[in-house]
Amino acid sequence: MPAAGVGGGRCALYGGARLAAGPEINETKETEMLADRQYWAPELEAMTMPQLRANHLGRLKPLLEWAYNNSPYYRESFDAAGIRPADVDSLETFSARVPFITKEGIIEAEQAKPTYGGFLAVPTADLARIYVAPGPIYMPFTAEDFDGIAETCAVGMWAAGVRPSDIADVTTNYHWVIAGTQLDASYRKVGCAVVPGGIGNTKMHVEAMRDLGVTTTFAFSTFFVQLAETAKEMGLDLRRDLKLRVALIGGEMKPKEAIAELEAQYDMKVREIYGTADLAVVGFECDARAGMHLGPHHIVEILDPVTHQPVPEGDGGEIVVTALFRKAMPIIRYRTGDVVGYVSYDSCSCGRHTPRLGPIVGRVGDIPRVKGMFIVPKQIQNALYPFKGLRRFQMVIDRPQLGDVLTVRIEAEPGVDRAGSKAAVQKALREAIRIGAEIDFVDAGMLPEGTPLVIDLRRA
Numbered sequence: 001m002p003a004a005g006v007g008g009g010r011c012a013l014y015g016g017a018r019l020a021a022g023p024e025i026n027e028t029k030e031t032e033m034l035a036d037r038q039y040w041a042p043e044l045e046a047m048t049m050p051q052l053r054a055n056h057l058g059r060l061k062p063l064l065e066w067a068y069n070n071s072p073y074y075r076e077s078f079d080a081a082g083i084r085p086a087d088v089d090s091l092e093t094f095s096a097r098v099p100f101i102t103k104e105g106i107i108e109a110e111q112a113k114p115t116y117g118g119f120l121a122v123p124t125a126d127l128a129r130i131y132v133a134p135g136p137i138y139m140p141f142t143a144e145d146f147d148g149i150a151e152t153c154a155v156g157m158w159a160a161g162v163r164p165s166d167i168a169d170v171t172t173n174y175h176w177v178i179a180g181t182q183l184d185a186s187y188r189k190v191g192c193a194v195v196p197g198g199i200g201n202t203k204m205h206v207e208a209m210r211d212l213g214v215t216t217t218f219a220f221s222t223f224f225v226q227l228a229e230t231a232k233e234m235g236l237d238l239r240r241d242l243k244l245r246v247a248l249i250g251g252e253m254k255p256k257e258a259i260a261e262l263e264a265q266y267d268m269k270v271r272e273i274y275g276t277a278d279l280a281v282v283g284f285e286c287d288a289r290a291g292m293h294l295g296p297h298h299i300v301e302i303l304d305p306v307t308h309q310p311v312p313e314g315d316g317g318e319i320v321v322t323a324l325f326r327k328a329m330p331i332i333r334y335r336t337g338d339v340v341g342y343v344s345y346d347s348c349s350c351g352r353h354t355p356r357l358g359p360i361v362g363r364v365g366d367i368p369r370v371k372g373m374f375i376v377p378k379q380i381q382n383a384l385y386p387f388k389g390l391r392r393f394q395m396v397i398d399r400p401q402l403g404d405v406l407t408v409r410i411e412a413e414p415g416v417d418r419a420g421s422k423a424a425v426q427k428a429l430r431e432a433i434r435i436g437a438e439i440d441f442v443d444a445g446m447l448p449e450g451t452p453l454v455i456d457l458r459r460a
């Protein structure tokens, strides 16, 4: 595996030095120096794009060799595509010729060839962690792989402003899936004290946050809503009694206004990160908040969701990712199914040169084409946001005669004047998605969690 992989020089430098600290090393001073650093991984984050691309290619080649020589799955798939690792002499060749993988494909392979579908590329004796996600999908990691996972997240945490003096409460699931242990390891890597709270027990989270002076957490925004309700029931003031100062949220497609409200409510800053269980943290916001910088440990491609060809620079499309640090189960050209609205390539005031992902606008299957236009759910979500009492929605597309008809079903709370607000909602939607839509208000609760976002009757 590549020597320039995750956690190479820097980890040995800081983690190692700290472990070995004797009386002659001034640990406080070292911690202060660490806290002053602008980037978590300066040697990579300060690179120009040509430098980073060269670094990526240098790490990619041994990864492809490793996968081909040790993973029966990749050997078979590369052979079927007529490509050998030695043929990959540029990132363009990689993008043009190396096959994709998908979550469905991994599950199918693992079912067809238990247990790891031919993906496993190390002896099981070398494994340190095995995660089990619904599917089931088994994800094996060596200790080094897991450190690589934690590293991707540490980069994002540092950019968000998390520092060694912070106290972190991990509020995600520690069981079976990677979220809890990964965040735990990442906060520890940065140097924070970690409260392994885990999922649920909101009252205990509030108490622990208050008593311990917790300053940072990663959570889904629904958690912050519950936390606020519980704190209020306990007679607490979020801004006075809790010390939260920086929160990381991920993968939720929240409108900017909702994030601003969250920041004001808790008097903390909120930074978004983008990642998946298979890839860890791929993108993260810096203080400029102008999109999510791509992290240095992944090769990210943006592809047309239909043709799977690279889109013109800056355009949106499906996010396809290669993790440069996974040895036990290499993840090469993984189609995330997530669609990004656009990508910014202009320079950023934070000094990083990496492109920034715009908002994640939906899933590949959830962005239907209606009357020739791609309808992005996030645009509908944002258009509905200013209307009080409107909640979840669903798109129903039909072609009763010649033309497409889009109906947006919207949950309305009891107080909503449905007839009175219909025209205004219709106008806001037309401005957002540039085509007319029928509005169908339904009672709150009619579109529960898990309801399909799109029902396309044209396929019937």
Ligand SMILES: [Zn+2]
Pocket: 286, 287, 288, 289, 293, 348, 349, 350, 351, 352
């Ligand atoms: Zn930046």
